Amino acid sequence: MIGFYNYTVILTYIGLLSSVTGIFLASGVGDMPASPRYAIICLMISGLCDMFDGKVARTSKNRTEQEKQFGIQIDSLCDLVCFGVLPSVIGYSVGMKKWLDIPILILFPLCAVIRLAYFNVTEELRQQKTSDVRKIYEGLPVTSVALILPLLYSFRNDIGYEIFPCIYGTVLLLTAIAFITRFKIKKPDMKLMFIFLGLGILELLWMLYRTRR
Numbered sequence: 001m002i003g004f005y006n007y008t009v010i011l012t013y014i015g016l017l018s019s020v021t022g023i024f025l026a027s028g029v030g031d032m033p034a035s036p037r038y039a040i041i042c043l044m045i046s047g048l049c050d051m052f053d054g055k056v057a058r059t060s061k062n063r064t065e066q067e068k069q070f071g072i073q074i075d076s077l078c079d080l081v082c083f084g085v086l087p088s089v090i091g092y093s094v095g096m097k098k099w100l101d102i103p104i105l106i107l108f109p110l111c112a113v114i115r116l117a118y119f120n121v122t123e124e125l126r127q128q129k130t131s132d133v134r135k136i137y138e139g140l141p142v143t144s145v146a147l148i149l150p151l152l153y154s155f156r157n158d159i160g161y162e163i164f165p166c167i168y169g170t171v172l173l174l175t176a177i178a179f180i181t182r183f184k185i186k187k188p189d190m191k192l193m194f195i196f197l198g199l200g201i202l203e204l205l206w207m208l209y210r211t212r213r
């Protein structure tokens with residue numbers, strides 16, 4: 001079979017499977033109604049996988065150049081589905097169905113793919129010059145939606161079901177713009193990643209609590 005299937009890419013694949021599941025859940029499967037809440041949980045699982053897939057990959061000291069390049073490409077391709085497509089599908093599921101909403105739902109994955117393609121180009125050039133780990137990102141990383149959107153969704157009941165699609169759409173638009181805006185942000189170290197992990201767990205518990213009330 002073509003491709004690579006070693007442990008260095010397993011988390012990336014799991015993250016993709018989670019997001020594809022989230023797309024089906026947000027759209028409705030068979031007789032089941034659309035469930036954006038469970039789709040949001042799938043988004044968070046994908047974010048968790050993405051948080052550590054690079055760390056796992058770098059534990060392999062004997063990766064070939066082809067395996068390294070494959071890892072860069074497959075990570076971005078999966079990120080597009082996980083953090084570019086799934087958030088838009090969730091947006092449609094929560095009520096972004098007016099004609100003004102559709103351009104935002106289309107623009108979001110477009111900005112995500114532009115940012116990811118730009119990252120691939122710059123990362124490939126960077127790795128030709130140095131083997132050091134990247135320390136700075138340009139633009140808002142697409143994976144940030146795995147923290148932003150679940151937090152927003154947890155307040156859906158407070159915001160109100162009628163106005164929530166408008167708020168969700170505004171956040172999507174601002175986030176999409178941040179994807180392609182030229183500013184630098186420091187890559188989180190392991191300590192900060194565990195803080196993000198803790199925040200994610202708290203978000204999940206909070207969301208489950210608030211949406212069950």
